[in-house]
Amino acid sequence: MLRFPIDAESFPLGKGPMVMLVLFLISTLFIFGRSEEAGEDLEFWIFANTHYEEYQARVPIFEAENPGVNVRLINFGGTMHDKLLAAMLSNFGAPDLVEVEITSIGRFLKGAIDEIGFVDLRPRLEREGWMDKLVVSRFTPWSYRGRIYGIPHDLHPVVLLYRDDLFKAAGVEMMAVETWDDFIAAGKKATRDLDGDGKIDQYAIVLDRRTESDYFSLLLQQGGGFFDEDGTVIIDSELAIETLEFFTALFNEHKIATPVYGTWHGDPSNFAAMQDGKILSILAPDWYVGILKSQVPQMSGKWKAIGMPAWQPEGRRTTTRGGTMIGITTQCQNRDRAWELLKFTYFDRPGLVNRYETTRIIPPLKAAWDAPIFKEPDVYLGGQPLGELFIELAPDLPARYQNPYWSEAADLLNDAIFAAVTEKQTPREALTELAEKVRTLIAKDMDRWGDL
């Protein structure tokens, strides 16, 4: 018979179940006890290790400046977006603040506008005058139907990173390259069979034909895109088709491009090919330079950078690739406090300078650009001040309009690019078919819902 106070011997089935029951009760109290405090604390989810390291150092400063505020910084790595999706679907457990990657944000924008799980930040941005202080084109990936759901973490301007020594050895001065026509001419000289065995030993450029990354960068540079500002599919426009024709010609007609080694530009195989001198140039966003420095430090001093070749003289010399936003979720109980933390992590000049120092990421806050660090010579680029080049290009970044169908569209775009480069379809066929598929997908949903 059970006696009170309970002892282990008289507990049904003995000590083990009693210990389990006690642990169960304690953990239940812990879990449900915590949720009552949620309004007081701020939970901040991230997925990138470099961001985690940066914020880990900065959060204690924010907490010291805001007594009583406790920030829980959680780095979920690559699984974060799925966890966020589950939290938004169940309408429970989402953080107050969250960083979202550019290729993942589309899925969070599906459905009725009032059901989107992020707070519209446009009123706060306009009220406090932040819009003019940031690069406006960088709001486009995080905006939809006139609302701004996130603040850009970065600009990610793209430059052409090239092996100065090897181009010079081929008799090419890359600083003189201004347009893509110039680049093709230079590339034909530099793409060479060095040992006379009939095989190309060095290619002028490495491009990714498996995914949309390089093609889409070129398309954005031209002012194109997959969707326009209103959400209309424009991937079968003449501009998009011409860009894909140009992209495929670099491989098949001019034969100056090699497909990326491995699965993406950051693959060890690709780095090995760079070290072997097989790859002479690459379209590189600011973050990629950071990766190169950490992964192949032995190539220090071998690279130089210029703005991307333009499509016509005096044309745009850059594009944008990748990106992260920070947003406040609609489940956040203390949005004013979350907004303060957001500003502290994204708009604080010393923090942004520190960010560039560790990751080479150029911040969207224009006021940070005059910091001396951006003008410092970069040893990795043989003393060239890379930050200065990025900042010179930053105001000219193209818009990249966001759409809820981006994930599906990008998946199909990958296939279309591969089909065109491997000559299974012409660029026109591939993009026309692709556009038709995405339009059908959207039309079906519109039929079901009446709108999007």
Added chain:
Amino acid sequence: MEGGYTEKRVKTPTYQNEPQGKFKNWNQQQKLAPYLFIAPFYLLFVIFMGYPLISSLVMSLYEMRGFQSRIFVGLGNFTDLFRDPIFWKSLRNTAYFAIGTLTLQLPIALLLAILLNSKFVKGKNILRLAFFAPVLVAGVFVAIIFNLVYDQRAGLVNQEFVLFGKEIGWLNEEKYVMPAVILTGVWQWAGFNMIYFLAGLQGIRQELYEAAAVDGANWWQAFIHVTLPSLRPVIAFVVVVSMIGSLQLFDLPYILTNGGEPADAGSTIVMYLYKNGFQFMRLGYAATIGWVLFFIIAVVSIVQLKLLGIFRDE
């Protein structure tokens, strides 16, 4: 008094110091106790299996619109799925892997088991551990390791082929992607299946081989007429379990091919389910893929068990 017998009312025995009312309660508890003991399993089953299963079946008849709304589409998701070329491509890739498992992985596993069961092989324990060890490595790590093994320039596999002047893009060219995934699967799982076969081989009675030898059977005849028939239940188990695992393939090609690229050459059914559910936010469609996969697995398993004679009366 007739017969000297006095009828006495026999009192129902009761436990000392136990009042009548409490006894009734105890009786009820005795009846209830078994149900209470098994209740946790059924409760957990209903919460974590029953509810999600029914919920996903219902979900396959709807399509989500964002996070909160959904619309009834009936069998619309199923008709869309059967017209979806990427689904068919993913199904083909999955079948390719499953056939690769059946024709390559399992014979290798059986061969390894036979070798390790032979009295001529030394260091069996070390070899057994060595062959079994890959299964202890998580699928994600296996994929990362093999990404380096298949590396186009510096990878272990190409190092040999480079001697012949060929630099194969194992993960870059459509035709090589699934063979690369199958070979990785062989490395990871052959040792695991070997253990089953080994256990089966050790269970075969020696007298059967001796009788076969007396009848003049050579090694091959003994293998065909003694070993294989005796291993039939083990083979059936391994084939069915491997096939189910193959049809559920996800993590290995997902990491190895960076989400199924190029041109969905590495896409599998579960990968396509994941993409629809989590990347495209089409939960109804993803649930439909899940149920179609369930039926495929059920049919394949029943056919295999039939072919392997498991339903036969012995």
